[in-house]
Amino acid sequence: MEAAGKEEISVEDEAVDKTIFKDCSKIAFYRRQKQRLTEKAAYQALLDSVTTGKDSTRFQIINEVAKVPLLAEVYGIEGNIFRLKINEETPLKPRYEVPDVLTSKPSTVRLTSCSGDTGSLVLADGKGDLKCHITANPFKVDLVSEEEVVMSINSLGQLYFEHLQNPLKQRATKENEEDTSVDTTQENQDELGLWEEKFENFVDVKVNGPASIGLDFSLHGFEHLYGIPQHAESHQLKNTGDGDAYRLYNLDVYGYKIQDKMGIYGSVPYLLAHKLGRTLGIFWLNASETLVEISTEPAVKYTLTQMGPVAAKQKVESRTDVRWMSESGIIDVFLLTGPTPSDVFRQYSYLTGTQAMPPLFSLGYHQCRWNYEDEQDVKAVDAGFDEHDIPYDVMWLDIEHTEGKRYFTWDKKRFPNPKRMQELLRSKKRKLVVISDPHIKVDPNYSVYAKAKEQGFFVRNHDGGDFEGVCWPGLSSYLDFTNPKVREWYSSLFAFSVYQGSTDILHVWNDMNEPSVFRGPELTMQKNAIHHGNWEHRELHNIYGFYQQMATAEGLIQRSKGKERPFVLTRSFFAGSQKYGAVWTGDNTAEWSYLKISVPMLLTLSITGISFCGADVGGFIGNPEAELLVRWYQAGAYQPFFRSHATKNTRRREPWLFGEEHTRLIREAIRERYALLPYWYSLFYFAHVASQPIMRPLWIEFPGELETFGVEDEYMLGSALLVHPVTEPKATVVDVFLPGSNEVWYDSKTFSHWKGACTVKIPVSLDTIPVFQRGGSVVPIKTTIGKSTGCMTDSPYGLRVALSTKGSAVGEVYLDDGHSFQYLHQKQFLHRKFLFSSGVLINSCADERGRYPSKCVVEQIFFLGLKKQPSSVTAHSSDGKAQPVAFTYCAKTSTLSLEKLSLNIGADWKVHIQ
Numbered sequence: 001m002e003a004a005g006k007e008e009i010s011v012e013d014e015a016v017d018k019t020i021f022k023d024c025s026k027i028a029f030y031r032r033q034k035q036r037l038t039e040k041a042a043y044q045a046l047l048d049s050v051t052t053g054k055d056s057t058r059f060q061i062i063n064e065v066a067k068v069p070l071l072a073e074v075y076g077i078e079g080n081i082f083r084l085k086i087n088e089e090t091p092l093k094p095r096y097e098v099p100d101v102l103t104s105k106p107s108t109v110r111l112t113s114c115s116g117d118t119g120s121l122v123l124a125d126g127k128g129d130l131k132c133h134i135t136a137n138p139f140k141v142d143l144v145s146e147e148e149v150v151m152s153i154n155s156l157g158q159l160y161f162e163h164l165q166n167p168l169k170q171r172a173t174k175e176n177e178e179d180t181s182v183d184t185t186q187e188n189q190d191e192l193g194l195w196e197e198k199f200e201n202f203v204d205v206k207v208n209g210p211a212s213i214g215l216d217f218s219l220h221g222f223e224h225l226y227g228i229p230q231h232a233e234s235h236q237l238k239n240t241g242d243g244d245a246y247r248l249y250n251l252d253v254y255g256y257k258i259q260d261k262m263g264i265y266g267s268v269p270y271l272l273a274h275k276l277g278r279t280l281g282i283f284w285l286n287a288s289e290t291l292v293e294i295s296t297e298p299a300v301k302y303t304l305t306q307m308g309p310v311a312a313k314q315k316v317e318s319r320t321d322v323r324w325m326s327e328s329g330i331i332d333v334f335l336l337t338g339p340t341p342s343d344v345f346r347q348y349s350y351l352t353g354t355q356a357m358p359p360l361f362s363l364g365y366h367q368c369r370w371n372y373e374d375e376q377d378v379k380a381v382d383a384g385f386d387e388h389d390i391p392y393d394v395m396w397l398d399i400e401h402t403e404g405k406r407y408f409t410w411d412k413k414r415f416p417n418p419k420r421m422q423e424l425l426r427s428k429k430r431k432l433v434v435i436s437d438p439h440i441k442v443d444p445n446y447s448v449y450a451k452a453k454e455q456g457f458f459v460r461n462h463d464g465g466d467f468e469g470v471c472w473p474g475l476s477s478y479l480d481f482t483n484p485k486v487r488e489w490y491s492s493l494f495a496f497s498v499y500q501g502s503t504d505i506l507h508v509w510n511d512m513n514e515p516s517v518f519r520g521p522e523l524t525m526q527k528n529a530i531h532h533g534n535w536e537h538r539e540l541h542n543i544y545g546f547y548q549q550m551a552t553a554e555g556l557i558q559r560s561k562g563k564e565r566p567f568v569l570t571r572s573f574f575a576g577s578q579k580y581g582a583v584w585t586g587d588n589t590a591e592w593s594y595l596k597i598s599v600p601m602l603l604t605l606s607i608t609g610i611s612f613c614g615a616d617v618g619g620f621i622g623n624p625e626a627e628l629l630v631r632w633y634q635a636g637a638y639q640p641f642f643r644s645h646a647t648k649n650t651r652r653r654e655p656w657l658f659g660e661e662h663t664r665l666i667r668e669a670i671r672e673r674y675a676l677l678p679y680w681y682s683l684f685y686f687a688h689v690a691s692q693p694i695m696r697p698l699w700i701e702f703p704g705e706l707e708t709f710g711v712e713d714e715y716m717l718g719s720a721l722l723v724h725p726v727t728e729p730k731a732t733v734v735d736v737f738l739p740g741s742n743e744v745w746y747d748s749k750t751f752s753h754w755k756g757a758c759t760v761k762i763p764v765s766l767d768t769i770p771v772f773q774r775g776g777s778v779v780p781i782k783t784t785i786g787k788s789t790g791c792m793t794d795s796p797y798g799l800r801v802a803l804s805t806k807g808s809a810v811g812e813v814y815l816d817d818g819h820s821f822q823y824l825h826q827k828q829f830l831h832r833k834f835l836f837s838s839g840v841l842i843n844s845c846a847d848e849r850g851r852y853p854s855k856c857v858v859e860q861i862f863f864l865g866l867k868k869q870p871s872s873v874t875a876h877s878s879d880g881k882a883q884p885v886a887f888t889y890c891a892k893t894s895t896l897s898l899e900k901l902s903l904n905i906g907a908d909w910k911v912h913i914q
């Protein structure tokens with residue numbers, strides 16, 4: 001372990017103690033919002049103040065006690081979105097509004113005001129089927145869709161807005177100053193934490209005083225809510241009890257507790273609600289510490305009847321109340337009105353962007369460990385994969401590869417010739433990922449530090465000097481990524497000429513960017529540290545890591561002169577991080593429960609826009625037994641970001657260290673991943689262009705089936721594969737729920753099939769990964785597996801055609817060069833569609849804009865669910881030539897296999913089965 005001055009910095013000392021994190025009772029703005037509401041009068045809207053501008057309708061709202069007018073603005077946004085902003089009309093100074101998250105200024109649609117009665121205002125979108133019904137007193141907004149109220153805002157009167165005030169000292173000198181909205185008596189100061197808040201040994205001095213905001217939303221008829229990552233919790237959001245709100249506050253929580261609502265590495269303040277016939281989204285654009293309370297009233301109530309003591313069931317409409325509370329900033333909330341899950345995904349990505357199209361290599365398998373010791377070690381591990389015939393794409397180097405945790409440098413003893421090492425990897429078309437954290441070692445001789453210091457690029461203390469905190473290198477300063485100049489400069493550090501020893505196969509991992517500050521309050525930065533524009537850290541804490549990933553991705557793009565797609569993994573994230581790369585779930589533990597929770601955690605990330613996500617395979621902390629490791633590889637192979645990783649003091653666990661049988665099983669799992677790459681890559685493209693998540697909870701694919709709403713031990717990969725990872729030790733059977741009464745599902749290994757809408761018991765041994773193909777789908781695969789994705793560019797394709805109950809199937813494949821932006825700028829891509837019906841499989845163009853010369857052929861087509869043995873099979877090319885095709889039919893499994901085909905993937909052709 002690196003010595004930092006006289007001190008040793010170690011993860012065990014610094015990060016493992018969970019009591020260093022706050023629960024709600026220790027958060028002053030939470031206590032204030034919970035305690036003070038009842039003392040306040042309700043807000044009312046002043047309808048005679050309404051003005052209609054080009055983009056929005058504005059009016060004042062006021063609370064008779066606080067008497068500080070707030071300004072509400074309602075916007076209609078293209079694609080059935082409403083935006084509600086509430087700010088002080090004339091704040092003492094500007095309040096923080098989160099920049100850089102919305103991809104552009106959303107296009108507004110004009111809202112027409114229809115006559116409400118005297119006490120209300122009705123705003124309708126152009127088509128008139130969506131309306132905002134604003135009631136003046138008490139202030140309330142109902143969102144009405146086709147005459148049905150789907151959501152009410154402030155119907156519980158929890159609108160809360162602490163207006164900025166002069167500090168006490170200044171106020172005392174002002175005559176007649178009276179502010180009854182905030183209790184300033186001395187005895188309440190500590191409890192309310194208005195100007196100062198203590199936690200453990202830390203005192204948070206608040207120059208702006210209390211500034212928190214809050215609002216309630218009632219979702220009518222909804223019982224199922226999802227989203228607001230990141231928590232190690234169930235996919236479906238739970239009701240929160242007192243003091244048990246979901247916390248959104250990016251923190252470095254080593255070995256985080258599971259089934260817990262504490263904030264961990266990243267935050268996306270966005271939730272989705274779903275019921276039969278409608279999906280909604282609420283996106284709360286605020287980057288300060290945020291708490292979310294959820295309370296569901298189920299559809300059935302028990303009431304006492306006059307008939308006697310027996311409670312009677314009474315059907316009432318269910319409702320879920322959601323209360324958002326943030327420490328500062330303004331209320332800026334987007335209401336995504338759906339009505340379908342896909343509509344909500346599109347609406348959200350319209351605001352925050354879609355998943356970046358990743359380079360193909362990054363969908364392969366990644367091998368990581370803290371740390372691969374030296375070049376020799378890298379060479380040996382790399383060779384190990386070839387010896388054991390296991391494909392992999394990326395070797396990772398953690399912090400020890402640097403000279404004393406000085407990022408952008410190499411430890412000269414361990415890595416004397418980084419280019420030589422990269423050339424070795426390149427020779428097998430593999431890549432390298434190295435770590436680059438946001439803390440910069442305080443060392444005037446370290447050029448990154450010296451330059452940043454000189455230019456004033458570090459976050460500052462509230463008293464003006466550079467902020468210094470302890471992290472891996474010892475005393476460090478933290479780059480202020482919120483400053484566009486800092487981002488520009490940081491991006492420039494990735495230029496090949498600047499980053500000595502880097503080559504174009506090197507990609508980047510941003511870690512510790514919550515930011516993690518050892519010995520800081522809750523292991524992070526003091527909230528009164530100062531950023532660009534003089535904003536306090538408290539205003540923007542949750543978006544700090546987002547900015548680092550943004551600058552890193554930009555740097556990698558620039559070093560290639562705009563030609564190549566970057567790969568950047570980040571631990572911390574915010575709404576919109578999907579535009580910059582991948583996210584993982586941080587320091588998990590090598591226990592079965594962590595394997596199991598990885599599924600709901602990734603599903604939650606996926607539906608909040610972050611499709612490229614994964615969990616450390618094997619569990620970062622501790623030593624997985626062979627069985628757990630195998631099961632984790634099998635699960636990871638079907639998760640978007642597939643990387644194994646382990647912390648320093650764990651035993652080595654490369655795939656071949658657990659005996660031949662386990663090596664074989666891990667090899668099989670990784671090879672399955674590689675076989676499915678064309679499907680994965682296509683899914684990423686659809687996430688990129690059409691906002692559709694890759695890992696999908698069942699409710700997304702089956703939004704009309706109540707039984708799917710709570711399922712989180714299995715999921716869909718795209719719309720064609722259902723995956724049910726085995727997450728229990730010594731499992732011999734798993735219960736798999738196969739949804740959809742009109743569906744048929746095929747076991748992808750045994751080819752057995754079941755009609756949907758049932759739970760089946762699937763016997764499993766250690767080599768079983770329960771994966772089912774949905775009838776009616778075509779899944780493209782690769783039939784030959786190479787050492788890495790790059791080695792498979794020209795290898796042939798196969799198609800797995802699973803017939804629906806009606807005997808048809810459809811599917812798509814997307815391909816391009818796998819690494820550049822030519823797909824975008826030159827339209828160099830192929831998007832093909834496969835359609836099977838009435839015995840004919842047709843390959844046709846799905847997007848005429850794309851052109852890409854591919855030599856690849858489809859050499860194998862496998863049909864599932866073909867009831868009758870064909871008499872002949874012929875392939876027809878577009879020039880009219882027909883060729884007989886050799887086939888094997890198996891009556892027992894109802895499968896037909898066409899082999900030795902040579903049909904170009906990008907050409908029009910048909911295969912007739914007679």
Ligand code: NOJ
Nearest residue numbers: 370398399511571586587
């Ligand atoms: C914490 C990260 O979560 C972990 O993945 C990494 O190995 C260590 N930091 C060291 O860089």
